[in-house]
Amino acid sequence: MNRVREYREKQGLSQFALSQKIGVARQTINLIENNKYNPSLNLCIRLAKVLGTDLNGLFWEEEDEK
Amino acid sequence: MKNKENFLTKCIKRFYGITGPLDEYKRQEINRIGNNSFIICWIYLMISNFIFFFCGYNHPGHAVIIYGGVNFIFLMSISFYIMIASYRSKITINEVSENNYKNEKRKIKYRMIISGIIFGLLIYLINPLTSVVVDHESYLNQIIHPTKRYLIQCILETVFWCLFMYLIMKNRTKKMK
Numbered sequence: 001m002n003r004v005r006e007y008r009e010k011q012g013l014s015q016f017a018l019s020q021k022i023g024v025a026r027q028t029i030n031l032i033e034n035n036k037y038n039p040s041l042n043l044c045i046r047l048a049k050v051l052g053t054d055l056n057g058l059f060w061e062e063e064d065e066k
Numbered sequence: 067m068k069n070k071e072n073f074l075t076k077c078i079k080r081f082y083g084i085t086g087p088l089d090e091y092k093r094q095e096i097n098r099i100g101n102n103s104f105i106i107c108w109i110y111l112m113i114s115n116f117i118f119f120f121c122g123y124n125h126p127g128h129a130v131i132i133y134g135g136v137n138f139i140f141l142m143s144i145s146f147y148i149m150i151a152s153y154r155s156k157i158t159i160n161e162v163s164e165n166n167y168k169n170e171k172r173k174i175k176y177r178m179i180i181s182g183i184i185f186g187l188l189i190y191l192i193n194p195l196t197s198v199v200v201d202h203e204s205y206l207n208q209i210i211h212p213t214k215r216y217l218i219q220c221i222l223e224t225v226f227w228c229l230f231m232y233l234i235m236k237n238r239t240k241k242m243k
Contacts, residue, residue, distance in 0.1 A: 016161065016163065016242045023087055023089065024087060024089035024090070024091070025086045025087055025089055025091070025092065025159075025161065026161050026242065027091070027156050027159065027161075028089050028090070028091040028092075031091060037091055039090070040090055042090075043089075043090060
């Protein structure tokens with residue numbers, strides 16, 4: 001599982017607000033959060049920038065999480 | 067973040083009925099639906115051309131009429147597939163904020179009126195072609211001196227089409243909190 005939802009909630013953003021900030025549809029954010037869609041590297045970077053973190057923080061799975 | 071849309075992107079969005087941003091997920095789904103449609107079209111064209119080429123040798127008149135009809139049915143079927151596939155992948159949903167909802171509804175109405183006028187004009191110009199072919203009537207005469215019945219028919223068709231499209235567009239627009 002990625003941590004997009006966790007970081008988004010930390011920032012106090014709704015899915016819609018986040019989607020508007022990075023220029024995608026809300027459904028795309030929903031699909032990413034539910035691991036139903038693998039975003040491109042470009043979109044991952046945009047997500048990380050808006051959520052104030054890096055790619056490792058957002059998408060890297062720790063051993064114990066597996 | 068907004069990217070400028072080029073003409074081709076606008077055409078793609080109009081064809082699939084996408085009103086929000088054309089992001090990478092939507093592009094991926096469009097590519098999938100488009101590829102499936104292309105493969106079906108390619109197979110259909112290959113087989114139908116082969117069959118009607120041989121049929122046309124012995125019965126050219128019948129072959130032309132049947133080919134036209136079959137093409138039309140195929141076109142309707144592939145359009146139906148595209149409509150259902152777009153709906154199921156949720157790429158046609160347009161989510162707007164609560165503040166923007168009224169504005170969006172107004173935009174849909176405006177768009178429907180414009181497209182209704184274009185549709186009405188096209189219907190007005192295309193419908194008399196049937197009478198030209200079937201009843202051998204003059205095309206220009208029908209356009210310049212239309213009967214009352216024909217005018218009412220055109221207006222009704224346009225109104226029905228506008229209402230139908232408006233309901234589809236309104237159904238696709240969702241209010242977000």
